[in-house]
Amino acid sequence: MKFKAQRAIALAAILYSSFFILHSYADRQYVWPEGKMPDAQPHQIAAMTDVSNKEDFNADEWRRPYLDWFAAPENPNGACMILISGGSYKNCCDVGLICYWREKLTSLGFQCVNFVYRTPWPENLPIYQTAWEDGQRAVRLVRAEAAKRGFDPQKIGVVSMSAGSHLATLLATSSMTSAYAPVDELDATPCNVNWACVFAPAFVQTDGYGKPNTRRGMVDAKLDTCFKFDAQTCPMCLMHGGNDNYSPVASTLIYRELRKRKIPAEVHIVPDKGHGAHGFDRAVEFMRQMGYLGPLGEEVDLLGRWNSDDDRAIYAKEDVWPAGKMPDAQEHQTTPYIEWHIPSNLTTKAIQIIWSGGAYNNSNPNRYEVAPLRRYLNAKGMAVVTLDYRHPRPKNLAKHVTAWEDAQRTIRIVKSQAAARGLDPNRIGIMGSSAGGHLALLCASTSKTNAYWPIDDIDRIKPNVQWAICIYPAYSLTDGLEKQNAKGGNEDDAVLAPEFAFDLSTPPMLFLHGDSDGWAAMNSVKAWEKLRFMGIQGELHTLVKRGHCFHNKASPDTASYNWMERVWDFLNAKGFLKD
DSSP: OHHHHHHHHHHHHHHHHHHHHHHHSOEEEESSOTTOOTTOOTTOBOOBHHHHTSTTOOGGGSOSOEEEEOOOOSSOOSOEEEEEOOSTTTOBOOHHHHHHHHHHHHHTTOEEEEEEOOBSOOTTSOTTHHHHHHHHHHHHHHHHTHHHHTSOTTOEEEEEETHHHHHHHHHHHOTTSOSSOOOSGGGGSOOOOSEEEEESOOSOBTTOTTSSOTTTTOTTOOBOTTOOOOTTOOOEEEEEETTOSSOTHHHHHHHHHHHHTTOOEEEEEETTOOSSOOOHHHHHHHHHHHTTTSSOOOOEEHHHHSOOOTTEEEEEEEESSOTTOOTTOOTTSOOOEEEEEEESSOOOOOEEEEEOOSTTTOOOTTSTTTHHHHHHHHHHTOEEEEEEOOOSOOTTSOTTHHHHHHHHHHHHHHHHHHGGGTOOTTOEEEEEETHHHHHHHHHHHOTTSOSSOOOSGGGGSOOOOSEEEEESOOSOBTTOSSSSOTTTTOSTTOOBOTTOOOOTTOOOEEEEEETTOSSOTHHHHHHHHHHHHHTOOOEEEEETTOOTTTTSEEOTTSTTTSHHHHHHHHHHHTTTTOO
16 A cells, blocks of 8 residues: 555656646647637647646636647757657547657747647547647747747657547648648648657558557558648658557658658667657657758768777687588589577577678678677677688579578577576577568578588577578569569569568567668568568567668767667667577
8 A cells, every 4th residue: 555655656657747847938829710610519628748637727727729839949950840749639638748859849949839729629520620620730830930939940749649640640641731721821831740759550551540550550551541642742751660550561661651752761660668758768869960050060980990809718710501512513613601609698598690692692791781780799798709601692593592402401500509608599590681671581581491401410409590680671562673673562463572481480570771772762661561460469660761771880979879779779679689
């Protein structure tokens, strides 16, 4: 009882603090002139739930949607962020989230304004209609306030949650469609936002109108036609929990439409997370990469940042195949080998296998695609095995066949030696970049298919792994089997390459891809969607304005600079590091 009382007191303190922050430092501005609000309905209010849930709440005092302007930032960056709560269009409930966003964004130099729209659902209208009317008018008001409040009228962003993200997506994609008839001269002001950071957009697909997605956002579910994706559609950053009942496929479908129009965008799916605002730091990285936080810092070379093997205690090198036993041996190809890199301070018994890309024409475990992450993981206390597979491409065979043989054999070798090296043969993951990303996806999704005929007892070991990390995988869709994706992989007829079986041993995977990559980000997105269809929780990050080899050189505090942290977060969150 004492614990429950203490928890209740603490919760009350948090709610009181949120109310104080949200309501005491705001300059309120009503959205509509008196008597001019379109589609007014007597059951609707405009209030956050910390107000509307009070016993003495008087609904008649809270009929008009409004903007709450917060104090100007100490170090303004010349931009404004509109904050939009979720609540299923039935209320505006994200009081704590609005406070969190205001605090973080103000510290980054943004002028912040909270937008409170009408709820609950209007009668005899689409559930979003009155909120959309309020939203278009609110953006016009914000733009009109720019000179007075010291920000650029062309630097207006929005951050949102759930139904609020449905509304934000309307504002981001459909500003050229009028939600209401003009009421005064202000309505000549453009109502487009310049970017949008949306968390867990709800009600976006045809199987989830006003409710969670009936068919998990898959099968026959499509984007609602209310989203027009017009000429004013802005860059977007979409963030979603992989286990959200308001399907994360909504975010990948929005992302696909943005890519078709060459609009810079990101999508971030965090596995095993339900409905919530996951990944605020990803939104900040997006805004930094886009330049909304000011000029980017000078790009830094990745190998230069991770150039030391000081954390490595054990090094061993061995051939992949016994002499005379290598399948499909071809004279023009190199001899494949693996290298063990075991740290001095082992903190986990899990093992990461890494190989590079190179169009299947070259491979190098010492360049930026392998060595920096190997050193990063060694510094974290994790053992790494690197593979230099055969190259260039084999003759009279598919481009990936001999590399696939080498990779499957490597997995078996690592499993056979893990216990003797104090490691866990049942916690092994694989990773590759570009063609190596294709190879990682192939090995992970097709481990029940032998790449070669067994040659010894090691080949009795199953080549399945517990996870895979695919960094800008190439050649993964049918519109780019041998080259860059012809149409960016965006069209429905670009499907996953036939060599991927996605068998019952397919593990969770992490995908990282540049949004501007010619070997398209949709290689990763559609592979993630396949995992989702199978019920496998994968993780996905695409990086705005970044191309192939996005991490070779990157600006500090961007996603391309911090990419290795996503690898570690994935391994930790999925429980692969725990002994």
